Amino acid sequence: MKILNALLAMTAVAAVSLMSGSAIAQTYPERTITMVVPFAAGGPTDTVARLVAESMSKDLGQQIVVENVGGAGGTLGAGRVAQADPDGYTVLLHHIGMATSATLYRKLAYDTLNSFEYVGLVTDVPMTIVARKDFEPSDLRGLVEYIKANKDSVTVANAGIGAASHLCGMMLMSAIQTQLTTVPYKGTGPAMTDLLGGQVDIMCDQTTNTTKQIQGGTIKAYAVTSPARLKVLPDVPTAVEGGLADFQVGIWHGIYAPKGTPADVTERLSKSLQVALKDQNVVARFAELGTEPSPDADATPAALKAKLETEIARWKPVIEAAGQYAD
Known part of the structure; x- marks a missing residue:
């Protein structure tokens, strides 16, 4: 009987937890969302974030406020989000530094691959x-x-x-x-x-x-450093054209949420991101800046996770060869 009661209790807790998660997802968002940018205001990543946040705000029906938390190569801002409540009201927009910091910094206040949930890729600049x-x-x-x-x-x-x-x-x-x-x-x-x-x-x-x-x-x-010349800079050759074979570097950006954020919430954010990236104002402004929005297939949790894993492996030998580590 005691075992049966224990099993019933565990089932009840799980059911309540599931219902709670569903309830959050059904009403989300109910208030302002903070998008942390781990760099100073006015920089390139901040520019991308503000364009996307404005458009996502319209789709979500709640304002997304950009908060700049600079310092330590973006790791301070990432750490702030890793420690935030996993309720979908604090998210992180970070660039390729999310991957490189895993090798660049000897100590981090978070686990790059396991302290976050994934929303989707934004753009590759x-x-x-x-x-x-x-x-x-x-x-x-x-x-x-x-x-x-x-x-x-x-x-x-x-x-x-x-x-x-x-x-x-x-x-x-x-x-x-x-x-x-x-x-x-x-x-x-x-x-x-x-x-x-x-x-x-x-x-x-x-x-x-x-x-x-x-x-x-x-x-x-x-x-x-793109595979082909850019429409916005047609007279500037690619690095490959200039003699640097295989020199292609893109600064991709992604959106993350704290670990434990309900899957339905991250999915809602991902769908909103996809809507924002088709917003004609975002498309036009990105074009002026020499970049393009990520397609729907990349603006997903799975695509961002795969990108992060691949990029950590790609940059590790480059950083180790340079020997430029940070404490």
Whole structure:
């Protein structure tokens, strides 16, 4: 009898838990949702987040407020979401740094693969190899030759350890087998300001941050890292065209929720993301920034999880070879 009563009690608890989860999903969302961006306001990832949050807010019927929690290459913001209540009211929009931080940081306050639920991929932003406008080399082949001949004096700017520009810079040095002096900044804005001012020589950063400067002629563009030339920058060749075989780097972005968030809630968020990525305003603004929204097949929990696992494995040897770890 005691065993029977215990089994009945366990069944009742499970039923209540299931009903509770279903009830949450049926009424979700009932209040404002916070979307944490683990980088400073005004940067490329922040731009992507605000466009998507605005459109998702319309679909969900509740406002999504973007909160910038910068620091430690995006790991502070990710850690904040990992520790948040798993109720769907705190989510994370992070870029490729979600994968690279697993190797880049010796200690993390969360388990990259197991501390989150997955919502879906948002976009894959191409990178650009750019320089101060008066830099000597005229094309990518010339740039590589110049860098190798002057490796002790050429400086590479980035927005800080773990930033997209840092990762792309490491990939570039790995591709040309030349280590350069890196100059880290506290954000994309200061890095671009010094590139514009000629205080640093080159940078590898997202089109969301460089397109307008390239179009305005205030910096020199050597290549885009996409498989094909971009409509928004038709005169800029691909890195492969410029002689860097297989040099293709995209800064993909995904949305995550804390571990334990009900599956129905993450599915609702995923469906809302798919709606947002077909919003003509989002499509048009992304195009202006040199990128495209992820298709429905990628804006899913399964696709994001698979992407994260693959990218952790891809970047691990690059980071280990560079030896640029963070505490």
